[in-house]
Amino acid sequence: MTEFIPPGTRHIALPSPFAMKRGDALHDARMAYETWGRLNAAADNAVLILTGLSPDAHAASHADNAEPGWWEAMLGPGKPIDTDRWFVVCVNSLGSCKGSTGPASIDPATDRPYRLAFPELSVEDGADAAAHVVRALGIDRLACVVGNSMGGMVALALLQRHPGIAHAHINISGAARALPFSIAIRSLQREAIRLDPNWNHGDYDEEAYPEAGMRMARKLGVITYRSALEWDGRFGRVRLDGDRRIDDDPFGLEFEVESYLEGHARRFVRRFDPNCYLYLSRSMDWFDLGESCQGTCEMGLSRLRVDRALSIGVHTDILFPLQQQQEIADGLMAGGADARFLPLPSPQGHDAFLVDIARFGPAVREFLDSL
């Protein structure tokens, strides 16, 4: 039961109690965030970044933490999200284990980790918590909210529940609702964790830890975050050298692609809390901007108040397929926003925004420059 908080992370307390959408409330909860650049006197140059499921708030290096962040190439002086102009805030998601309150945090009512006593978490709760951070930093209206993957869902919920909170929006590989293929994938990832006897209904520790379940969940994640096209070129049918086979098992690793998945799993399993993973994963399945407004998804989108928007996706994304980014742009346009849909030919699938900076960088820069 460990939280993983990068050095230099700052915190803002949430109102206590902090009411949750599906019922119940958090007490003494907090949000972790990091910032880059300076808020100007008019407080109108703020950009909020909302992340995918697993990243922390450390999107890029800064004075308090020189380690490269998960979006280092995108964010900094002179970079596409130019911190010479913008005051950039990245929050760690509510429900995560990287500084914001989540199932791995201490429940003040019991002085023990919440585990499954954490209230049901929805994407909307993450949006409300992010809105509180924005206002606590003295920002009435963001210049732009940028949301990637799950963060794209949180951004739409933020616009829905906090009308006028942002002038502009960049939605990257996001979705206005979960569809059954991605629900099936996430359900299977959660089942892998839950089937691990060490999960023990959430009551594990470092010794008895659901490592096998987390390995499966992460590998299935990586398979759906990338693309067959990328892997054909990158791995083909290349075998591991004999001395890189780490397993005498007749069914052990043999192909490079298997070793790649293994490396990803090893780096992840002990660095993300399994219960937090379950809560965040389930929150995505529940998300539907239409259900939230008792209407269709298109209706939900058309009612969002935002002036300018850019919805970016890639052809090779199987988890948040391209038509979902098209849907976002169309819905925002139907509501009167100046919205653009930008499909990119990145071969890397859902995760392209993390690695294909050559394509995503100019798109993001151009949009922000135009604000």
Added chain:
Amino acid sequence: MTEFIPPGTRHIALPSPFAMKRGDALHDARMAYETWGRLNAAADNAVLILTGLSPDAHAASHADNAEPGWWEAMLGPGKPIDTDRWFVVCVNSLGSCKGSTGPASIDPATDRPYRLAFPELSVEDGADAAAHVVRALGIDRLACVVGNSMGGMVALALLQRHPGIAHAHINISGAARALPFSIAIRSLQREAIRLDPNWNHGDYDEEAYPEAGMRMARKLGVITYRSALEWDGRFGRVRLDGDRRIDDDPFGLEFEVESYLEGHARRFVRRFDPNCYLYLSRSMDWFDLGESCQGTCEMGLSRLRVDRALSIGVHTDILFPLQQQQEIADGLMAGGADARFLPLPSPQGHDAFLVDIARFGPAVREFLDSL
């Protein structure tokens, strides 16, 4: 450790010893098969069907087993594979648990199930075993060999290793080699089984059975056998009624798509032997028609001796993607065959050939009629 042999299945003994491609040999092994229609006097009206990973030889009902088979709509009097004209043979794959010898069969050397003592199984071994059945039935030359999915790999290996064994070939959602996305999926399915403590390095029994691992493997299989497009229309975001939720777990089934996967898993886990699954799955990863001829995949295809061929695939197949069926047709054409590539707009993904008979039926009928 159970085999699952449909009533009315017949058997043919393999030569003993039966040499395996990657070394070692089987003793007293046998192949299960079923037939429909009658072999004519010239013995030139035979059609061989090679199956995907899990089916048995019971492709359709017949006098000895009235139960509908897995391709009931495709096969029978007046049906696309018309048994009034063709003598149809379907074999259960070598290495399976449905009548042909595999890891769940008794090893005559020990009088106990082979389990992991079964020799390494390759697609080519399955092809050699199928060729033996063909010849044992008095057939020198098949009118056509039809291979679906894994069976499409076996069919190509059959043509490579037994030149002239077939006049024509229908390859359905097959591939001439395994590519890294499908290797990754299968590797993860095998890992799910191997991580199940009950797998116990292959030494399980009915009481201590790797059910959790098999559930995961099957669900991941079903996810990759179908398509996101089909599921959007079929399941959308529909929830289960309260009384159909079979789990009080807060992470239990909630969406229809989860219940669908659950149903598939329940029907499968105790009806396919886990070790057989591991062996057959791994054999597909190893398959590369190019490696088998010390050349490229295209070279391997162009050297196959077949007069007529039809390679069918669907746009929504993520496991054996459409370009692999195009590759088969192109390669056979390069070798001088009269080969055609037929992409179909079926929404059902890899498994479309089992369900979209409205599209696959006429395509198969027309090709066979033209022979």
